[in-house]
Amino acid sequence: MSETEPSGNLLAVILDTNPSQASFIGQNPARFNQWIDGALAFVNSHLCMNQTNEATLISAGSSSCSFLYHPSEGNEELPEAIDGQFEGFRQVEVSVRTKLAQILSKELQGNIVRQSLVAGGLCMALSYINRYLNERENRNARILVLTASGAASVHYMNYMNAFFTAQRLGVTIDSCVLERDSGLLQQGSDITGGRYFRLDKREKFLQVLMWLFLPNIDQRSQLGLPTPANVDYRAACFCHRQLVDVGFVCSVCLSIFCKFTPICSTCHTVFANMLKKKSSK
Numbered sequence: 001m002s003e004t005e006p007s008g009n010l011l012a013v014i015l016d017t018n019p020s021q022a023s024f025i026g027q028n029p030a031r032f033n034q035w036i037d038g039a040l041a042f043v044n045s046h047l048c049m050n051q052t053n054e055a056t057l058i059s060a061g062s063s064s065c066s067f068l069y070h071p072s073e074g075n076e077e078l079p080e081a082i083d084g085q086f087e088g089f090r091q092v093e094v095s096v097r098t099k100l101a102q103i104l105s106k107e108l109q110g111n112i113v114r115q116s117l118v119a120g121g122l123c124m125a126l127s128y129i130n131r132y133l134n135e136r137e138n139r140n141a142r143i144l145v146l147t148a149s150g151a152a153s154v155h156y157m158n159y160m161n162a163f164f165t166a167q168r169l170g171v172t173i174d175s176c177v178l179e180r181d182s183g184l185l186q187q188g189s190d191i192t193g194g195r196y197f198r199l200d201k202r203e204k205f206l207q208v209l210m211w212l213f214l215p216n217i218d219q220r221s222q223l224g225l226p227t228p229a230n231v232d233y234r235a236a237c238f239c240h241r242q243l244v245d246v247g248f249v250c251s252v253c254l255s256i257f258c259k260f261t262p263i264c265s266t267c268h269t270v271f272a273n274m275l276k277k278k279s280s281k
Contacts, residue, residue: 008052009140009216010132012125013043016147017100018062018116019107031202038206039146040096044089045214056128057096060121060147061107069095070128116149118185119158122173126165133169142172142194144213150180156236163188174213178202183232183243190231193217197226238266 015036043055056070069092122143129141143166166173166188174194175185181198189196195212199205215223234243237258248257253267263270 008050008054008136009046009142010129011043011046011053011055012129012141012143013039013055013057014060014118014121014125014143014145014147015039015057015068016061016116016118016145016149017059017103017107018149019104020062020116020149034202035146035205036096036100038209040089040093041206042209042214043092044086045210047088047092049214054132055092056125057092058121058124059100059103060116060118061103062116063107064103065117065120065124066099066103067124068099115154116147117155118145118147118149119155119162121145122162122166122188123158126162126169126171129171130169140170140216142174142217145173145175145185146178147175147182147185148178148180150177150182154236154241156184156241159184159188163191166192172217176205176208176213178205183234184236186229186231187233190228195220195225196228 039057043057046055047053054071057068059066059068122145125143129143132141133139163173171192172194173185173188173192175182175189175196176199177185177197178199186196188194197208197212199208212225232243234245235247235256236242237244237247238255239257239259239261242258244256244258248260249255250257250264250267250269252269253264255264255266257265
């Protein structure tokens, strides 16, 4: 390996754990276990690709985000390992399953909202990646988002800030969405040079992860991957948080509105010329 080639890769996986994903989790809890099993198998495969590879997993729920596992946690006392299971894999599995049980228990006790805090998970991942890249030389990092919550235009600005921060850091954002499309994640994957894939059949979850998202960015150019779909670059208005085809943009803060407003609700700029024109009429 040459000195210019990255010696390791950090994979940050963001798991959407919002219980409102009824079609995916609530109607059949076994589906959630299959989802976690697939995600863990994918992370373990990433760790097998290179002995210097690292991984971190982040939970994005309806009310909070938290780390499920990260390498700097240190070794904890583990239950007796299954015969033949690598100790590193056991560490990841025990940490993820234990913390997920605690998180889901709290989520189900509180008020569940439909929107997941995936944007918050992206910010946590980017903060961790920024420290990782500063502390280590000759490393790369990427993010994989796994969600079944669909679009979340209410968090439009948070998503956009995360996407452009990732672009500046050189971090790729991949997205695997289940059942419902997410235009914002599609934009984020396109902005950062990642892959976006909408999975219709849950049975193919692990197969898609291994095929599309396990290879790193340099390897993907050598594989016959599906052609990316056209990206929906519609923006969300700041008044109703809905995606719009045509809108009004504040010339000061660039806020977007679906209808004309004489005063910008974001920066409170008054558009005097517009008011004079209306008064003259």
